[in-house]
Amino acid sequence: MTSYDGIELVVERREPAAEGVLVLTLRHPSGVRLPGWEPGAHIDLLLGPGLERQFSLCGDPADRDRWRIAVLRERGGRGGSAYVHERIQQGDRVRARGPRNRFRLEPADGYRFVAGGIGITPVLPMLAAAEAAGVGWTLLYGGRTRASMAFTGELARYGERVTLAPEDETGLLDLAPVLDGLTEGTLVYCCGPGPLLDAIGERCPAALLRTERFRPAERHPDGDEEFEVVLARSGRTLTVPPDVSVLDAVRGAGVEVLYSCAEGTCGTCETDVLEGDPDHRDSVLTEAERAAGETMLICVSRCRGRRLVLDL
Known part of the structure; x- marks a missing residue:
């Protein structure tokens, strides 16, 4: 079995966490300990040919026997969440790849x-980590309705440090209390829909903001041009047309590379750049x-010049 294939897991529990949100608890069918992870990590569920989706781990990193994920059934989605909600049952076997982490909880004097x-x-899991470290923090958590907001029961133990803000009760999230009085030692971590991330x-x-997107940021570049990519490990040179x-x-040249979302949001295809200027x-x-230009996500990024040399 290769890392491309992932590992086989069994669905130990399947339970609702809120309206439209399903929680899956996964374990190895033979009881083998699972790879370790840190807050912010996600895994890929390999649901079928061309159907791979990323889900953040939301359990306890100290529990190496189980992984927990939560899946929102997306209206108008691409089929991954519907597949999980409609077809995956308790006791089923699924394949997963990871974990990977591009949203790590960095040391700080405080968190918002x-x-x-x-x-x-x-x-x-970031809240639990901050709590264990004895660092001050607050959470502003919004959703369409209170019933649609998952894990509110677990959050209740944190008391007044957590502010729940259902949109039908309080309107759009008020970011002012989060951003007022920020100091250099405080980091702001934000995850949610694009408009929220754009607003914050x-x-x-x-320098103080860390974000993770579940959907790609809106970018509409015009005038893409053809360029060359040199695969340093083999010395092969490929031509990348404007629409490819x-x-x-x-992949069309027969080179196997890890990838998942193909939208520039998961980081799976991040590749070292040896020469050239990535777009x-x-x-x-x-x-x-980005300014360093040492890596690029080859699923969406391109070249600002005529040639890139990649560590492939």
């Missing part, structure tokens, strides 16, 4: 967490990482 909807999933990104200093991604060009179009890399 903001979650929108299913964006609570990566934040949930406009008001929060970039680097990922598709590489970053992902929703994963930080501004500092």
Whole structure:
């Protein structure tokens, strides 16, 4: 079995967590300990050919026997969440790959967490980690309705540090209390729908903000041009036409690479850049990482010049 295939798991429990949200608890069928992870990590569920979806781990990182994920049934989605809700039952076998983490909880003097909807999933273990570290924190958690907001029962133990803000009761999230009085040692972690991330990104200093997107940021580049990609390990040179991604060009040449979302949101296809200037179009890399140009997500990003050399 290779890392491309993932590992086989069994669904130990399947239970609702809120309206439209299903929680799956997964374990190895033979009781083998699962790979360790840290808050912010996610796994890929390999649901079928061309149907791979990423879900944040929202259980206890100290529990190496089980992984827990929560799946929102998305209206107008691409079929992954519907598959989980309609077809995966307790006792079923599923394949998973990972964990990977592009949303790590960095050491800080304090944290202000903001979650929108299913964006609570990566934040949930972060709260426990901050609590264990004895660091001050607050959480602002919004959703369409109170009934649609998962894990509110688990959050109740944190008392007044958690503010629940269902939109039908309080309107759109008020970000001012989160961003007022920010100091250099405080980090803001936000996960949720695009409009929420855009709003907090406009008001929060970039150096203090950490975000994770479940859907790609809106980017509509015009005038894409053809360029060359050199695969350093084999010396092969590929031509990438304007309407073809680097990922598709590489796979079309018979080179096996890890990938998952193909939207620039999961980080699976991150590849080292040895030469050239990447045109970053992902929703994963930080501004500092983009400026360094040492890696790129080949599913969406392109080249600013005529040639890239990749560690493939």
